[in-house]
Amino acid sequence: MQHSMPPLSALRAFEATARLGSVTAAANELNVTHGAVSRQLKSLDEHFGVALFAKVGRGLVLTHHGEQLQSGVGEAFSRLRDSCAALKHEVEETPFTLACPGSLLARWLIPRLDRLHRELPELKLQVVVSDTEQLGKPSDASATLAFTEPPWPADMAVIPLMSEQICAVVSPALAAQIDSAKPASLFANKLLVTASRPQAWPQWANAKGLEQRALEDALQQGQGFAHLYYLIEAAVAGLGVAIAPKLLVEDDLSSGRLIAPWGSIETPARLCLLLPKHANVRRSEPLAEWFKQALNE
Amino acid sequence: MQHSMPPLSALRAFEATARLGSVTAAANELNVTHGAVSRQLKSLDEHFGVALFAKVGRGLVLTHHGEQLQSGVGEAFSRLRDSCAALKHEVEETPFTLACPGSLLARWLIPRLDRLHRELPELKLQVVVSDTEQLGKPSDASATLAFTEPPWPADMAVIPLMSEQICAVVSPALAAQIDSAKPASLFANKLLVTASRPQAWPQWANAKGLEQRALEDALQQGQGFAHLYYLIEAAVAGLGVAIAPKLLVEDDLSSGRLIAPWGSIETPARLCLLLPKHANVRRSEPLAEWFKQALNE
DNA sequence: GCAACATGTGAGATATAGTCAACTGTTAAC
DNA sequence: GTTAACAGTTGACTATATCTCACATGTTGC
Numbered sequence: 001m002q003h004s005m006p007p008l009s010a011l012r013a014f015e016a017t018a019r020l021g022s023v024t025a026a027a028n029e030l031n032v033t034h035g036a037v038s039r040q041l042k043s044l045d046e047h048f049g050v051a052l053f054a055k056v057g058r059g060l061v062l063t064h065h066g067e068q069l070q071s072g073v074g075e076a077f078s079r080l081r082d083s084c085a086a087l088k089h090e091v092e093e094t095p096f097t098l099a100c101p102g103s104l105l106a107r108w109l110i111p112r113l114d115r116l117h118r119e120l121p122e123l124k125l126q127v128v129v130s131d132t133e134q135l136g137k138p139s140d141a142s143a144t145l146a147f148t149e150p151p152w153p154a155d156m157a158v159i160p161l162m163s164e165q166i167c168a169v170v171s172p173a174l175a176a177q178i179d180s181a182k183p184a185s186l187f188a189n190k191l192l193v194t195a196s197r198p199q200a201w202p203q204w205a206n207a208k209g210l211e212q213r214a215l216e217d218a219l220q221q222g223q224g225f226a227h228l229y230y231l232i233e234a235a236v237a238g239l240g241v242a243i244a245p246k247l248l249v250e251d252d253l254s255s256g257r258l259i260a261p262w263g264s265i266e267t268p269a270r271l272c273l274l275l276p277k278h279a280n281v282r283r284s285e286p287l288a289e290w291f292k293q294a295l296n297e
Numbered sequence: 298m299q300h301s302m303p304p305l306s307a308l309r310a311f312e313a314t315a316r317l318g319s320v321t322a323a324a325n326e327l328n329v330t331h332g333a334v335s336r337q338l339k340s341l342d343e344h345f346g347v348a349l350f351a352k353v354g355r356g357l358v359l360t361h362h363g364e365q366l367q368s369g370v371g372e373a374f375s376r377l378r379d380s381c382a383a384l385k386h387e388v389e390e391t392p393f394t395l396a397c398p399g400s401l402l403a404r405w406l407i408p409r410l411d412r413l414h415r416e417l418p419e420l421k422l423q424v425v426v427s428d429t430e431q432l433g434k435p436s437d438a439s440a441t442l443a444f445t446e447p448p449w450p451a452d453m454a455v456i457p458l459m460s461e462q463i464c465a466v467v468s469p470a471l472a473a474q475i476d477s478a479k480p481a482s483l484f485a486n487k488l489l490v491t492a493s494r495p496q497a498w499p500q501w502a503n504a505k506g507l508e509q510r511a512l513e514d515a516l517q518q519g520q521g522f523a524h525l526y527y528l529i530e531a532a533v534a535g536l537g538v539a540i541a542p543k544l545l546v547e548d549d550l551s552s553g554r555l556i557a558p559w560g561s562i563e564t565p566a567r568l569c570l571l572l573p574k575h576a577n578v579r580r581s582e583p584l585a586e587w588f589k590q591a592l593n594e
Numbered sequence: 595g596c597a598a599c600a601t602g603t604g605a606g607a608t609a610t611a612g613t614c615a616a617c618t619g620t621t622a623a624c
Numbered sequence: 625g626t627t628a629a630c631a632g633t634t635g636a637c638t639a640t641a642t643c644t645c646a647c648a649t650g651t652t653g654c
Contacts, residue, residue: 304641304642306641306642329642329643329644330643330644330645332643332644332645332646333642333643333644336642336643337642352650352651354650354651354652355650355651355652356651
């Protein structure tokens, strides 16, 4: 059965040539040279053992057998084109869902969301808050934006966008009382912490050469917040010193609402775009590029 | 538009896999390894940016998008298969017409025609007498059998089957009076000639070392026949000595109806199968092979 | 826990399909 | 009648898409 099928590429060349009435036109449509189409047609003639085209003047016309073949093959290719175009259209019209932690969403992405929609309109981007900071779960989002550190989950494609920097921030009023040259001056303030980033203060202490013991004592007297977003607002309000990804406080630092007296440090984590296996590369890649660009401004 | 079409081979792999429900089964149908099909499916996933199959247990099932694609693609491929099979069927059901000179037909082919029909039934062979001995004409026969010598017509494919041998033949009664060791004993007989083969006697004379002059004299007193077939019958009837392709008198020689006292000679001509350009190779090639075999028995 | 089965994948072989350029034949204009 | 533009075919070479092999991973059932 299948044995009677000629090479599909030859059928495609035949269909285009029959439809357009010219080898050269078919070659243009198929983005090949006319020689390539001519060969395909010849191979089809040989497959069926009859001439499908006859030379008339300096062009070709279908023979009886050629017309017979074209009637079915033309419809079949229409059908193929329609089916592929329909699926492609449906895929591209489906909104692209980006999951993002609430703090990153509120303090970095939302201010840039309008521009993102304008620059990548074909994405039909929809943003949702990733419910927990936990990753590696089979999320139904098209992509997830998150700070994560290696090892990265094996069942997802991970595109690192930038290294994470964290900094300790205080309100301008508190900053005035700080000797920024002395890292230990930190301990003159109340430390603000969040359960979602338990490793932040130890990393900071370690990088700044502070004693773990002193840090632990300070944390005992610190204040906890359920969410990074509230932590930062607490710092703005002058409740103490918060530690947060630099990215999330950058706008506040440039506006002067917050001060980072002791600078910032780099952590092993990266801001990453996490894609499920079988993600749509043609949709997620432009998004990753957009993030890389926007993050470097 | 065309731009949205994935590679056709990938679509074929998809269609077979969807229809058969298994990569391995599709690979068998397509006569490739399962790895090849697996790659094609992967490339299709990437083309559309969605998974078309989902792993379920140790097999695959179509996803929603996969089903959507299969509904159209399956029909399109059915259509393609039907169209190709229909054309192929029509071509193969068309009788294959073999043109053949009347003498060759009567004295060699007809006795073997039954066997030919039996051994190549799918040819639906029909035999017609080639009206003239002239070749190179755009005949509407599928193939032409003829003795011809180079140069061969450029607009036809020529398959040489065997070299031509000609021999001078006489009835047994006449043969008894001949000294077969002497070629010149030929001239004791009346020479029988046919207009369709004017070169036969001169070739014979030349090969046997007979004087052209003596030959011409003998031919003056010879008897002409319109057709080779009558010429041979005249020899059988004892009217004189005929010259004919050995192939045409072989049956008579073995039965003793005719004798070739001086043996036979080879001419530059060949028995050939002449095929029009764009002839159906798959039909004419088995016929050529059959002839080669039958001629060597 | 192991054998049988089904699909996925890296590396390298190979065959299909393409390019280029030269050639034949057709049409039309000067 | 000559020439130029055009359409298709073809030989020689090349490239890339496609396949195979062998191994890896994951599932099922005894």
